[in-house]
Amino acid sequence: MDTNQFLTLNNGKKMPIIGIGTWQASDEEIETAVDAALEAGYRHIDTAPRYGNEQAIGKVLKRWLDAGKVKREELFIVTKLPVIANSPSDVDPIIRKSLADLQLDYVDMFLIHTPFTVVTNEDGSIKRDEEGLMIPDLTTNHAATWIEMEKLVANGLAKSIGVSNFDKEQVARLLKNCKIRPANNQIEHHVYLQQRDLVEFCKAEGIAITAYSPLGSKGIANVNASVGIKRDLPDLMDIPEVKEIAAAHGKTPAQVLLRWIVDTGCIAIPKSTNPERLRQNLNVFDFKLTEEEVAKL
Secondary structure, eight states: OOOOOOEEEETOOEEESOOOOOOOOOOHHHHHHHHHHHHHOOOOOEGGGGOOOHHHHHHHHHHHHHTTTSSSGGOEEEEETTOOOOOGGHHHHHHHHHHHTTOOOOEEEEEEEEEEOOHHHSSSOBBOTTTTOEEEETTOOHHHHHHHHHHHHHHHSSEEEEEEEHHHHHHHHHHHHHHHHHOOOEEEBBBTTOOOOOOOOOHHHEEEEEETTTOOHHHHHHHHTTTOOOOOOOGGOOOHHHHHHHHHHOOHHHHHHHHHHTTTTTTTTOOOOHHHHHHHHHHHSOOOHHHHHHHHH
């Protein structure tokens, strides 16, 4: 199994094509999962302050680094500027807190988690309206925040910078005002939500796409449901075409869904806390979908 597959970013840095997502898991689950992921060969780990697990991930990374089981330059660690703190003055203190929690001197990628900021209550929780929807802070200024993001690269705190959940117009606005182009746009991307226009636009601009929820977005649906928004989402691994292609290659449906991401030139960060599924999710480089199969999906 070849676990050393990379995509070269617009700044020349190499980003592993398959990483592990870490949203919606307890500290204990995350420590076990990240340890198992590193054992399986993962070197790309995606986190965020909003996930509440950076300290747990930091413990595992320190153990591996101190034991000499992995070198820092072999890792690719991604974290983000949270939705409650998107102003220019938030950038430096937020990344320094993340670095302290992760027990690292720098991250390989720092993203603006959302193209909007939300209003918070006095206790720091997200403020919601009568319908349960988050209240946006309309003073959010991407260009001003991006200037501070660029300083992180100059100061050695982040090797690369990018965005997450940005649409085509928002990415284009940044490109008109930046000195350092975004290296990455992390978006929900899978066969049921392909976002082709956005993906192709970013590729044309040299911005790599990372697909979160590449096996489907039940976790996001659960969050939506908690505030009264219903999303009727299919089980992607039960789609007949996916199962048919999996049988043809002797692979699991999940491996086919991930290979589709790879074959369309994107990065994927599937989340799992199961050691066997972690290994399976990484084992997608020994087969390739045909053009017909890609078109079918």
